[in-house]
Amino acid sequence: MSHQGTARTGRSRRTVTTVVAIVAAAAIAAGVVLYNRASDHHDAALPDHLPQATASYLGVFTKGVPKSYAPVTAFSSATGARPDVVMYYSGWYMPFPTGFANTVAGNGAVPLVQMDPDKISLAAIAAGKYDGYLSQYAVTVHAYRHPVILSFGHEMNGPWSSWGYGNTSPKVFVAAWRHIVTLFRAFRATNVTWLWTVNIINNTQKGRIPPPNPWWPGDSYVTWVGIDGYYLKSTWQFAPLFGPTINVVHQLTNDPILIAETGAVPASGQPAKIADLFAGIHTYGLLGFVWFNDTTSHDYRINGPEAIAAFRAGARTFGRTH
Helix, strand or coil: CCCCCCCCCHHHHHHHHHHHHHHHHHHHHHHHHHHHHHCCCCHHHCCCCCCCCCCCEEEEEECCCCCCCHHHHHHHHHHCECCCEEEEEEECCCCCCHHHHHHHHHCCCEEEEEEECCCCCHHHHHCCCCHHHHHHHHHHHHHHCCCEEEEECCCCCCCCCCCCCCCCCHHHHHHHHHHHHHHHHHCCCCCEEEEEEEECCEHHHCCCECCCHHHCCCHHHCCEEEEECCECCCCCCHHHHHHHHHHHHHHHCCCCEEEEEECECHHHCHHHHHHHHHHHHHHHCCCEEEEEECCCCCCCCCCCHHHHHHHHHHHHHHCCEC
C-alpha cells in the first residue's frame, strides 16, 4: 500500500540452481501443454481492452480476498455500492486464483492483481529465470478468458519495497516489466490490462518519493496508469494530493489513469474526503478509483452513517449503486 510518508557453499548453490532449473523447465513444459489446450478455443473470443470512459470503475480492496468473496459482499451491503474492480495483493509464486476470479466475474467485476516480487531479483526476472512461474501464470490467465487487470511491482518510485527506489534500479525494473508483458503476449494472454502503478510524488520531503519517469516502460507495454495516494489530514484535497502526479503522467503518456489505491482516515473528515474523491475523478477525467478498506498502517475503513451516505451518493455518479 501507499506510503506518504545466508551464505551457502558453492556445492549447495549448484544443487539449488539445478533444482530450480529442473522445476522451471517442468513448469514451462506444463505451461506449453496447458497453452496448447487453451489454444483449442478461438482466441477471438478473448475480451478486448476494458472500457476507458471517465468514472467507469469503482473498486475495493478489503481484508480476506482472494480467499473469499464474502468481504466484498459485506462492503457492498454496507455502502450500497457495487464494486466492479476487486483488488488483491499476490506474492511471488502465488498462482492466479481462477475460482475466486470466476466469482468476481460472476458479480460483474474485474480482478485487479497487484503482483509483488518481494525480495525477488528483478534482474533475474528480466533474464528469464522465473519464466516457469510466469508462463504458468500467463497460461492460467489466458484460460480464464475474462478481463484481468495486472500490475507488477506497484509504487516502485517509493523506497519501502525491495523493487523500489533506492533498492532496485529503474532500468532493471523496466527490463523486468517489459519481459513479463512480452511473455504474457507470447502466451496470448490478451485479456490482460497492464496497470503501471506509481505512488504520488512527495515534494515535502526533498524528493523522497520522486517523479516516476525513470520507471516508465513505454506506451507499448502499458494499458493504464495507476496512482496511489491517501487523505491523511483534513486540509488535504484531491488537486494538490493527486494533481502533480497526474500532470507528470500526462507528460509521459495519454494512457487513462485509475486511482489504484486510496482512502481517508476518520480524522481527515472522511465524508468530505469521500465527496472530494468522487468529484476529483470527474474533474480530472479519470477512470475511477480503488478504495483501500482496511487497517494496514491506518484505518481507512468507511466508518459511520455520514461517510456511508457520502460514498453511496458518489457511487450514484458512477452508476454503481444497488
